[in-house]
Amino acid sequence: MQTYLKSLNQALKDLLRNNKDVYLLGEDIIDPYGGAFKVTKGLSTDFPNRVFPTPISEAAIVGIATGMAMRGLKPIIEIMFGDFIMLAADQIINHAAKFNKMYSGKVKVPLVIRTPMGGGRGYGPTHSQSLEKFFLGVPGLSVVSPSHFHNPGNILKYAVLEDNNPVLFIENKRLYATNLLVKDKFPIKISNEINSNSYPIIIARNYEDEKITPDIILITYGGMSLLIENIMEKMFNEEIRILAILPSLLSKFPIKIMKQIIEGCENVLIIEEGTEGFNWGAEIESLFYENFGNNYLKIRRVAAIATVIPAARHLENVVLPSVESIEHTILEVLS
């Protein structure tokens, strides 16, 4: 069993070992501290000339790395908390993401920005957010967020080596200590992995027979996979058949291939940890309605309540999507 954290750490190690162009930059990422969440632990010891600590300036980190990427290197940078990504938004949106198109494809920016997002740990309003929705819809920027149903290490390698766009690589804090669910774990079965060589979409179900139409389809990404796993187990006992779709790439959704996956099922629930309204789920929902809309299609969304995330754990649990709130919505949709 491998944890999400270990998978990422190992992938970074492999990347540094096998590719001389890979550099790591970030605040406090060198040993003995090894980064706030220990993703880079041990790397500065093994590769002292290619793992660098930086001053506390997110804009500078992204700016430097953008320059490195344009000149042929493959920098991977760490923003200590996802909440701080806003300080680098200008560098990402107005610079890194634009250069390829601005210089008619002559310039490539293979930059990967890793950052942890998400709450559930009592870190309060400024260290718990899921801000990825502000970076969705930026042309030229890939936004990636693997769940623990994915192999995050492999996805990181693909982002670094194969994706020529700047990549915002979001890691959910709650997942770091979680064991990866790469194989079937009763009652959950992995039905399919679409795009398995790039940014995979995992299709998982909690019932035996693949041919049976599910009662409800859940679409989600990143750290919400933890709740989904729990719900799929619970609902297995309630005989409610769930098909879960977990994309790892958020900035594009291959709606056309969803037709055969959702075949026959009219109940869809989209779950995300970011705040409700004008979010990823809204885009997915409209894609579904535009492509397969009929009178029976019933789509609901669950997201964080539109307020700040409280530090008190019991209040935080109310604000963020929880197993209870998702379960409640599922039963409401089916009844």
Added chain:
Amino acid sequence: MAYLQRIPLVNPNDDLDCITEWLRSEDEYVKKGDTIAIIETSKAIVEIEAEHDGYLILLHKEGENVKVGQIFAIIKDSKEEDIREVLNEVTQEIKINVKENINKKESIKRSTKKAEILAKRYGVNINEIASKGLIREKDIISLVQKESKLNTEDLVEDMYPGNFTKRILILGGGRGATLVIDTIFRKRDFKIVGILDDNPNLFGRKIFGYPIQGPIDQVLEMWKKKLFDQLIISISSDLLKRAQIYKTYKKYSIPFANVIDPNVSIHSNVTIGEGNFIMSFCRIGPCSIIGSNNFFSAYVNIDHHNVVKDSSTFGPGLFTSSRVHIGDCVKFGTGVFIEPGVRVGENSVIASGSILTNNIAPKSIVKSIINYKVRKIDNIV
């Protein structure tokens, strides 16, 4: 008086703390400030003090993990005090706690959520199902299938549960049947037994999941076997056939049903026979008399003091005014208007868009004249 002791929040990163040791035993008298237990968080071992004087009741065993903020002990004033009420007050919490900690015993649970949802959908009272184990999806489905099976004669008595619905047999399997079934779905006071049609090409085909089972002459046999309670004719195009079927089975006193959409408005002192099918948004005005075996499409307005005899069909959007009299077997098209006091003779056909201002003799065919030129306008400057 009973006091509740909760697990304190020691480390904001922890959800669960472990009760490593009870320092006092059940029913022992403790004083406020006495250390009663030791709990372990992910970072430290903490002593917990009693918050009140009294007798101690332990809700957890040593080594159990308890949620932060959850009640883990109760302190009561006297040994004999009945704390059941207090326990009830915090049932929800205690229940969750008990559920999670005592190996998830779910003895109270009678059915799965899916079974509950299906029971609600099919109108099955889940509490009336006698079952030793957990009621599952397949139990409900087999029950529903059993109820809708046709040839099981011994089911007859079981077909009359508390919520009495009549079993209806539909004659005619064309588009009219679709409309009849749709209306039945909207009201749900009938249980559809099946559909009969004389066209052998239709046998085995399904309308809304109900199969067309065979020719219409099976009715008598099925009636003898008591497989249905009432008949309805869905045929609207062939009026003679409609009338003939009705007359045939009336000879045997087989009852016909009135299938009336829930939003039809029927006013005071209206008399309605049987075997009528009335679709949405129709209105039957006060003091009108409707015979039997008529087919009313949507938005038909039969105004006050009208008389409609038997076996007629009305296209959508037909409006009569007051005191209109319609004989047997009249076929109306769409959008017909009838002036007050007009009598329409039997066996007539009135084409769409006609406006009837005078009496129509029996066996007439009436066609509206469209683009009729009244006169030429001269002298336009």
